[in-house]
Amino acid sequence: MTQEILDVPREAAGERLDRYLARALALPVERVRGLIEGRRVRIRGKACAIQRRLFGGERIELERPPPASSGFAVGPSLAVLYDDEDCLVVAKPAGLPVEPAGPASPSAVGAASRLGRFDVDGRAVPGLPHRLDRDTSGALLLARHDRALAALRGSFQAGAIEKEYLALVAGAPPDQGALDTPYGRDPADPRRFTTRVASARRARLSFSVERRLPGAAWLRVVLDTGRTHQIRVQLAEAGFPVLGDAVYGVSSEVIARQALHADRLAFPRPGDGARVEVRAPLPEDLARAMEALARSG
Structure with missing residues (x-):
């Protein structure tokens, strides 16, 4: 299990617990509700109800199960161009699709999944803030976890990449x-x-x-x-x-x-906004x- 602590800001007062966590963790609301119903979300040591309203200032204790295996074929080795705790940039070769066509098909996502820890939408696979065509080579940016993926997608939408x-x-x-x-x-x-x-x-x-x-x-x-x-x-x-x-x-x-x-590729690092x-x-x-x-x- 992964243990996380979140301190609720005062401005979140009145917000429902499930919606606050979905926003704070960049997770689908349905997945957050599953964690709450599984008694993996506690405040002051006590399990919470989905509809609980926050007062602001609480400390939330969260347990997350380990990410499930992707089941993807591993694929070829990829050259790493950049790596940190939030994201990874690899050199995708021409001819390798970014996503697999089937469970046994090689892909950049499958090949990158062995390059450290990933936890995106509950699976041990990289998140994709953008894509490259199968026959285009070059720099492919991948996210290591949900919050990094949300931040990188937001940067793309804002034109900051x-x-x-x-x-x-x-x-x-x-x-x-x-x-x-x-x-x-x-x-x-x-x-x-x-x-x-x-x-x-x-x-x-x-x-x-x-x-x-x-x-x-x-x-x-x-x-x-x-x-x-x-x-x-x-x-x-x-x-x-x-x-x-x-x-x-x-x-x-x-x-x-x-x-x-x-x-x-030039992008703001999800953790601190530093330019990479x-x-x-x-x-x-x-x-x-x-x-x-x-x-x-």
Whole structure:
């Protein structure tokens, strides 16, 4: 069992115990009620009722059972780019999905689950404040517990997390550019996304050319929003498709997967708000692809 002590602030006076704990612990109310009904929540040594109203100033004693095993396949070893008691950043290789397709399928979540202790929603698995596409490599941020996950998701929603990608694209984009477009599912194929729809949702990014190559360019892309497939869709529909992207981009002889890499993450550390900056090493296949293009010229 994990023992926790929470001192109730005076401003919580009048709040119901279950709702206060759900907010303080970043847990679903149903899970908190299960702990209370299981007599794992005590004030002054006595078990509490779910509907108890707080006075403010109480000390709550809480017991939490150990997290349940995920049952996920462990998967490959992952390089650790950053690690603390709240979160972890790993270098996800291309071809590895973030979440498993089934219990025996390898995934980044399964592989990371052996890198220290996790307790998210009662399971010994990392929490996901964001995701990367299966064939995108690079920095993946994971939470170790519920409160860290809630804090990191809040930081993403508040725009307090910086995300930069590197992309190898076809064509000759301008030295710098910005895209601000509608964004939604493609009416012709709901598995795809497009900017060519009437939608209240917006997608925003900016880019700059880091290297020009014969028929291609190496871009640094800064995301302002985090839409599914966003970089791939917006660049393709702006006329600069990602090389190797079988869905939105163009095939390429120099790389067998989408040439997209999550290069840099900067985020406020959940524990104290200190700024953390992490960079993921460039994979060999992307470095080889650029040199092959350079030689072709």
